[in-house]
Amino acid sequence: MTTVIQDDRAGARLRRAIAVFETEGGGDKDFTGHRRDTMPIVQSIRDLGWRCEVIYYRPEWEEELFAHVSGSFAAYISRVNPGTVPGGEAGYLRLLGRLSGAGLVGMPTPQDMLAFGAKDALVRLVGTPLVPPDTAAYYDTDTFHRTFPTSLSFGERVLKQNRGSAGSGIWRVRVDDDEVAAASRPGTALPADTVLRCTEAADNHTEIRRLDEFMRFCDSYIHGDNGMIVDMRFMPRIVEGEIRILMVGDEPVFVVHKKPAEGGENFSATLFSGARYTYGSPGEWPELVGMFGEAMPFIAERLGAGGSGHGDVPLLWSADFMLDTADDGSDSYVLGEINCSCVGFTSELDMGIQEKVAAEAVRKVLARHAGLPVHA
Numbered sequence: 001m002t003t004v005i006q007d008d009r010a011g012a013r014l015r016r017a018i019a020v021f022e023t024e025g026g027g028d029k030d031f032t033g034h035r036r037d038t039m040p041i042v043q044s045i046r047d048l049g050w051r052c053e054v055i056y057y058r059p060e061w062e063e064e065l066f067a068h069v070s071g072s073f074a075a076y077i078s079r080v081n082p083g084t085v086p087g088g089e090a091g092y093l094r095l096l097g098r099l100s101g102a103g104l105v106g107m108p109t110p111q112d113m114l115a116f117g118a119k120d121a122l123v124r125l126v127g128t129p130l131v132p133p134d135t136a137a138y139y140d141t142d143t144f145h146r147t148f149p150t151s152l153s154f155g156e157r158v159l160k161q162n163r164g165s166a167g168s169g170i171w172r173v174r175v176d177d178d179e180v181a182a183a184s185r186p187g188t189a190l191p192a193d194t195v196l197r198c199t200e201a202a203d204n205h206t207e208i209r210r211l212d213e214f215m216r217f218c219d220s221y222i223h224g225d226n227g228m229i230v231d232m233r234f235m236p237r238i239v240e241g242e243i244r245i246l247m248v249g250d251e252p253v254f255v256v257h258k259k260p261a262e263g264g265e266n267f268s269a270t271l272f273s274g275a276r277y278t279y280g281s282p283g284e285w286p287e288l289v290g291m292f293g294e295a296m297p298f299i300a301e302r303l304g305a306g307g308s309g310h311g312d313v314p315l316l317w318s319a320d321f322m323l324d325t326a327d328d329g330s331d332s333y334v335l336g337e338i339n340c341s342c343v344g345f346t347s348e349l350d351m352g353i354q355e356k357v358a359a360e361a362v363r364k365v366l367a368r369h370a371g372l373p374v375h376a
Helices: 038-047 059-072 089-101 110-117 141-153 178-183 211-221 236-240 286-307 346-351 353-369
Strands: 004-006 013-015 017-022 051-056 075-078 105-107 136-138 157-161 170-175 195-200 206-210 229-233 242-248 251-259 276-280 316-325 331-339
Touching (some): 013 353, 017 038, 017 353, 038 353, 059 089, 075 353, 105 353, 141 157, 141 170, 141 211, 157 211, 170 178, 236 316, 242 286, 251 286, 251 346, 251 353, 286 316, 286 331, 346 353
Parallel strands (some): 017 051, 075 105
Antiparallel strands (some): 004 013, 136 229, 157 229, 195 206, 242 251, 242 316, 316 331
16 A cells, blocks of 8 residues: 655655666566666665665556556666667657656656767767867767768777667777878778778677778668667776666766776677676776766756756666876776666676665655655
């Protein structure tokens, strides 16, 4: 039975209940049918005296799900990888948008997913020390075909599709012939028949393709729902590792150093590609965590509440950084990606993260109900 508490305002009532969305099946589930970090979150919310249930999404259930969840819960938490949504993510995002519109606290809302989780979040942060100034996004194939040959003339690039996960559709791209690359004039578009060496982050495999053929191959990343490609310079020190900060609200809870497998064109930091992960506390990375903390207000302003400037940050999200070298020779950090759609912590269940997630979820609901900014 849903517990309802009375607010100080006349007629205002709050359901102390949170729904957790999952989808059935998929490689991210264990024998229980859940993600390994889902039920620890659910139990931690229950331990706080709130009702919490896992609800499976199916596109044919949209109306029934909307009626049930909007009538029984104060909030939802999405634990669904957008790339694995039955029937495509458009219907799922529509349901979450309807629930948010009905007054539920969305964790995250579709606007949050697009603002923080879309690859072009990097573009909205251009102008800060977090992101190289030549980072760009392509939303249509004409602009992509017209612009990328010039972008590549400046040197090695990384192209990232918006919908991929685990390195799928993330390509390290460079001119295959070093002499041809050296003879290229920066700012002058490379010829269509330029031979490229393209390495995908999913498994570090390399393909040799012509520039025009490779761009046609990438067109599929632009077509369809939320299609786009982000184009940013390749950071050579990625071979030293990518550093991920896991955030619960505005609190960093752990840092993982993901070092790519050595050799060849390898640059991927995914476990599947052979990267080695080392887990640590935020205190072990004081410069990076301090820099990110200083940038937090600006990130929340640019990306929070779907980019509306309301200054909110998601319940559970992560930021991935790469090492760079500052002009004075010291280490600096470049933001490579932000994710909030379905950030996992299945390897860190002994660190108490699920309790932090539960406490922050309840805080967000109570703050919203009290009429306070959720990012208090």
